[in-house]
Amino acid sequence: MTQHWQLAILGAGVMGETVLSGLLRAGWDAGKITVTDRRPERQLELQQKYGVVVLDNAEAAAAADTVILVVKPQDMNDLLTEIAGAIRPETLVVSLAAGVDTAAMESQLPSGTPVVRVMPNTPAQVDEGMAAISPGSHAQAEHLDRVSDILSATGRVITLPERYQDAVTAISGTGPAYLFFVVEAMIEAGVHLGLPRDTSTELVVQTMLGSAKLLRETGEHPTVLRERVTSPGGTTAAAVRQLEEHRVRAAFMVAMEAARDRSRALAEAARLDRERRQAASEADR
Numbered sequence: 157m158t159q160h161w162q163l164a165i166l167g168a169g170v171m172g173e174t175v176l177s178g179l180l181r182a183g184w185d186a187g188k189i190t191v192t193d194r195r196p197e198r199q200l201e202l203q204q205k206y207g208v209v210v211l212d213n214a215e216a217a218a219a220a221d222t223v224i225l226v227v228k229p230q231d232m233n234d235l236l237t238e239i240a241g242a243i244r245p246e247t248l249v250v251s252l253a254a255g256v257d258t259a260a261m262e263s264q265l266p267s268g269t270p271v272v273r274v275m276p277n278t279p280a281q282v283d284e285g286m287a288a289i290s291p292g293s294h295a296q297a298e299h300l301d302r303v304s305d306i307l308s309a310t311g312r313v314i315t316l317p318e319r320y321q322d323a324v325t326a327i328s329g330t331g332p333a334y335l336f337f338v339v340e341a342m343i344e345a346g347v348h349l350g351l352p353r354d355t356s357t358e359l360v361v362q363t364m365l366g367s368a369k370l371l372r373e374t375g376e377h378p379t380v381l382r383e384r385v386t387s388p389g390g391t392t393a394a395a396v397r398q399l400e401e402h403r404v405r406a407a408f409m410v411a412m413e414a415a416r417d418r419s420r421a422l423a424e425a426a427r428l429d430r431e432r433r434q435a436a437s438e439a440d441r
């Protein structure tokens with residue numbers, strides 16, 4: 157694969173490292189990727205582990221064609237303030253933060269800056285990621301192609317209107333955690349049923365992987381696949397009845413609504429923070 161851009165990954169925690177390591181696995185040149193992190197011990201770790209250059213945010217942004225922001229939503233206003241002066245007209249700004257909308261980012265960047273919002277997920281660490289990308293008002297097809305190229309190094313990429321991003325965050329962004337939660341619960345239940353923990357873990361993890369492959373490779377509806385496991389009057393029917401009686405389906409519905417609402421609330425908190433800063437800076441003048 158040919159790499160055309162100089163990338164800067166600003167904020168290299170869990171998700172920033174996921175992007176960085178995925179690009180290097182896919183053959184991107186470490187010399188064309190710079191990273192930043194505000195924690196000195198993390199900077200050292202990234203330098204030693206990946207051989208990438210660590211800079212400060214403004215330096216990294218100034219040297220890059222594509223700047224990928226991977227800090228928490230709560231840290232985004234500070235970061236945008238720090239880099240705004242370093243963004244050139246042709247720089248593409250990409251945000252992986254939950255909640256923060258492209259209009260909010262655009263308002264803190266030089267006018268006309270192309271911005272693309274992404275919701276990735278951690279299975280990208282094993283090249284099975286799911287990322288949804290949405291253009292801001294100045295992003296063109298070539299910018300979406302560039303972001304798609306970067307993220308397709310570690311999994312699937314779809315383009316969606318930005319209004320879906322809070323729901324996407326609740327499904328594929330947060331989703332791995334729900335599935336790990338189910339796995340934890342099943343392993344624990346296996347131990348309660350008398351299995352050694354490592355045996356229970358192996359049974360559950362392979363069942364999860366096999367079920368995911370069955371869904372993907374057959375393309376069958378999950379209801380059909382579940383019905384095929386459910387023998388009349390058998391064990392599955394007994395278990396699923398308990399899941400329904402314990403309202404597990406309803407719990408997923410409200411849990412995912414809560415994730416969507418939290419994504420919206422993060423955006424609102426960022427907006428209030430910007431307004432407070434603006435009012436404070438006007439009062440100082």
Ligand SMILES: NC(=O)C1=CN([C@@H]2O[C@H](COP(=O)(O)OP(=O)(O)OC[C@H]3O[C@@H](n4cnc5c(N)ncnc54)[C@H](O)[C@@H]3O)[C@@H](O)[C@H]2O)C=CC1
Pocket residue numbers: 166167168169170171172192193194195198213226227228229231234235252253254275276277278329330
């Ligand atoms: N962890 C996940 O599964 C997913 C995370 N995201 C998004 O990715 C973003 C990062 O999340 P995580 O990696 O989980 O958090 P994290 O806390 O592991 O990483 C954030 C990193 O940013 C650094 N940082 C904070 N402010 C900075 C600044 N001004 N300059 C440079 N570095 C700075 C921190 O030191 C930290 O290493 C969030 O906005 C989150 O919504 C999106 C999808 C999935």
Ligand SMILES: O=C(O)[C@@H]1CCC=N1
Pocket residue numbers: 254325329330
């Ligand atoms: O928990 C969070 O806020 C981030 C966004 C999606 C997954 N993790």
